[in-house]
Amino acid sequence: xxxxxxxxxxxxxxxxxxxxxxxxxxxxxxxxxxxxxxxxxxxxxxxxxxxxxxxxxxxxxxxxxxxxxxxxxxxxxxxxxxxxxxxxxxxxxxxxxxxxxxxxxxxxxxxxxxxxxxxxxxxxxxxxxxxxxxxxxxxxxxxxxxxxxxxxxxxxxxxxxxxxxxxxxxxxxxxxxxxxxxxxxxxxxxxxxxxxxxxxxxxxxxxxxxxxxxxxxxxxxxxxxxxxxxxxxxxxxxxxxxxxxxxxxxxxxxxxxxxxxxxxxxxxxxxxxxxxxxxx
Ligand SMILES: Cc1ncc(COP(=O)(O)O)c(C=O)c1O
Numbered sequence: 001x002x003x004x005x006x007x008x009x010x011x012x013x014x015x016x017x018x019x020x021x022x023x024x025x026x027x028x029x030x031x032x033x034x035x036x037x038x039x040x041x042x043x044x045x046x047x048x049x050x051x052x053x054x055x056x057x058x059x060x061x062x063x064x065x066x067x068x069x070x071x072x073x074x075x076x077x078x079x080x081x082x083x084x085x086x087x088x089x090x091x092x093x094x095x096x097x098x099x100x101x102x103x104x105x106x107x108x109x110x111x112x113x114x115x116x117x118x119x120x121x122x123x124x125x126x127x128x129x130x131x132x133x134x135x136x137x138x139x140x141x142x143x144x145x146x147x148x149x150x151x152x153x154x155x156x157x158x159x160x161x162x163x164x165x166x167x168x169x170x171x172x173x174x175x176x177x178x179x180x181x182x183x184x185x186x187x188x189x190x191x192x193x194x195x196x197x198x199x200x201x202x203x204x205x206x207x208x209x210x211x212x213x214x215x216x217x218x219x220x221x222x223x224x225x226x227x228x229x230x231x232x233x234x235x236x237x238x239x240x241x242x243x244x245x246x247x248x249x250x251x252x253x254x255x256x257x258x259x260x261x262x263x264x265x266x267x268x269x270x271x272x273x274x275x276x277x278x279x280x
Contacts, residue, residue, distance in 0.1 A: 003082070003116060003117055004114060004115070004116040005077075005078040005081070005114060005115045005116070006019065006078070006112070006113075006114050007074040007077045007078050007112070007113045007114070008020060008110070008111070008112050009070075009110060009111055009112075010070070010073070012077050012078070020094075020110060020112065021097050021110075023097055023098060023099075023100065024094055024095075024096060024097060024098070024110055025094055025095035025096060025097070025098030025104065025107070026092065026094025026095065026110060026146050027094075028098060028100055029098070029101075029102055029147075030145060030146045030147030030148075030149075031061065031063075031094060031095040031098065031102075031104070031145075031146075032061075032092055032093060032094030032095060032110075032145065032146035033054055033057035033058045033061060033063070033066070033092070033093050033094075033143070033144060033145055033146065034054075034057075034090060034091065034092040034093070034144060034145075034146055035050040035051075035053060035054050035090065035091050035092075035144065036088055036089070036090050036180075036241055036242065037050045037088075037089045037090075037204075037241050038086075038087075038088070038089075038241050038242055038244075039079070039084050039086065039087040039088065039089050039115060039117075040085070040086055040278075041083070041084075041085065042079050042083045042084050043079075043278050044075060044079070044089045044278070045241070045274075045278055045279075046204050046208070046241070046278075046279060046280055047075070047279055048279050049204045049207070049208075049280075050091075050204060050241075051066075051068055051071065053144060053202065053204065054066055054071075054091070054093065054144075056143070056202075057143040057144045057145060058093060060140070060142075060143040061095075061140075061143065061145065063093070063095055063109065064109065066093040066109060066111065067109070067111060070111045071091050071093075071111060071113060074091065074111060074112075074113030075089065075091070075113055075115075077113070078113050078114060078115035079115055084115060084116075084117040085117065086117065086118065086119070086120050087115060087116050087117035087118050088115065088116055088118060088242060089113070089114070089115045090113070090114045090115070091111070091112065091113045091114075092110075092111075092112040092113075092114075092146060093109050093110065093111055093112075094109065094110040094112075094146065095107060095109065095110075096108045096109050096110050121242055121243045121244075121246065122164070123247070123258075124246065124247040124248065124249045124258035124259065125163070125164030125165065125246065125248065125249060125258075126162070126163045126164055126248065126249050126250040126251075127158065127163050127164060127165045127166065127167050127178065127236070127238070127248050127250070127251055127252075128157070128158050128161050128163040128166055128167070128251070128252050129166070129167045129168075129169070129227065129230065129251070129252055130154045130157050130158065130166045130167070130168060132150065132153070132154055132168060133168060133169050133170055133171050133176075134150075134168050134169070134170045134171075134176040134177065134198075134199040134200070135170070135171055135199060136170040136171060136172070136176070136197065136198055136199025137171065137199075138199070141199045142196060142199065142200070142201060142202060143201075144201055150179075151179035151180060152179075154166040154168060154179045155179040155180070158179070163250075165178040165179060165180070165181055165238060166178060166179050167183060167230070167251070169227040170198050170199045172224075173226060173227055174194060174198055174224045174225060174226060174227065175194050175198070175225045175226070175227050175229055175230065176194055176198045176199050176200050177194065177198070177199075177200035177201060177203075178238055180240055181203070181238035181239060181240040181243060181246065182194075182200055182201065182203040182205065182206040182238065182239045182240070183200075183236065183237075183238055183239075184206075184209070184220070184236070184237050184238075184239065184263075184266075185225065185229055185230065185233035185235070185236050186233060186234050186235035186236070186260060186262045186263065187229060187232065187233050187234065189234075189262065190219055190221055191213070191218070191219065191220040191221070191262060191266065192220070192221045192222075192223055192225060192229075193206065193210075193220060193221075193222055193223075194222070194223075194224065194225055195222040195223065195224060196222075197224075198224060203239055203240065203241075204241060205239035205240055205241055205243075205244060205245070206239050208270075208273070208274075208280060209239055209245065209266060209269075209270065210222070212269050212270065212273040213266060213269055215273075216269050218265060218266065218269060230251045230252070230254075231251075231254065233251075233256070234256075234257075234260060234262075235247070235248075235256060235257060235258075235259070235260030235261075235262055235263045236248040236251055236256055237259070237263045237266065244267075244270055244274070245263065245266050245267045245270045247259035247260070247263045247264075247267075
């Protein structure tokens with residue numbers, strides 16, 4: 001994280017410089033929304049869709065709308081300077097200064113934009129299931145809030161077991177998503193993925209895979225899947241803004257082709273469509 005760039009409410013600041021109030025509601029109670037987008041050649045991918053999802057999260061939290069012009073100003077600021085070949089752009093909007101409890105006070109939102117170059121993701125990786133669940137009935141279900149501690153714990157467990165990612169079920173025992181990715185399985189030659197009603201995030205990559213596969217005549221079914229579909233799926237892949245379409249090489253130690261033939265086709269569909277423009 002040597003070259004992390006940070007912009008807070010109008011100014012670039014040093015990564016280690018205090019720039020957000022200690023009583024910011026994002027800090028005290030995780031009252032905020034964020035987005036992570038891929039950067040390639042100093043350009044963010046699918047920024048309009050990320051801004052739209054940020055709006056949904058902010059509205060779901062009951063906060064006033066985020067200032068897109070401010071965020072775009074921050075994006076320009078962090079992407080100026082030394083070019084970033086590949087990396088991560090993150091923008092965060094919090095409730096601003098608040099009391100120490102869950103109540104809100106009338107306050108300006110805090111807008112934060114960061115960018116960091118890093119290595120491209122691996123070509124594939126293993127995943128494990130974890131015993132914790134996504135609550136598809138939670139007030140924050142489907143929102144990308146800054147309260148990510150559940151994901152931090154689950155991912156730490158996966159990493160401890162030598163895996164790349166952790167897969168979670170929801171309270172009904174259905175396959176839901178991973179800590180920072182959506183999940184797809186191939187069963188009987190058909191690509192399947194949990195519906196948004198499973199409580200998963202409406203991933204931008206997931207959404208584009210659905211749209212682009214439909215456009216190319218490759219069937220993808222959104223359906224509730226029992227968690228144990230993972231014990232019989234022929235192929236599994238994850239999707240996320242950083243990993244794109246990411247083949248899974250093993251689930252809980254059961255080896256899988258990575259990529260299998262169907263996943264390879266989805267990767268091809270992805271690559272062809274993604275090459276057409278940076279803001280699909
Ligand atoms: C919980 C969760 N699910 C899914 C995703 C994938 O979403 P996207 O494709 O928009 O990156 C993310 C992304 O960070 C996530 O945090």
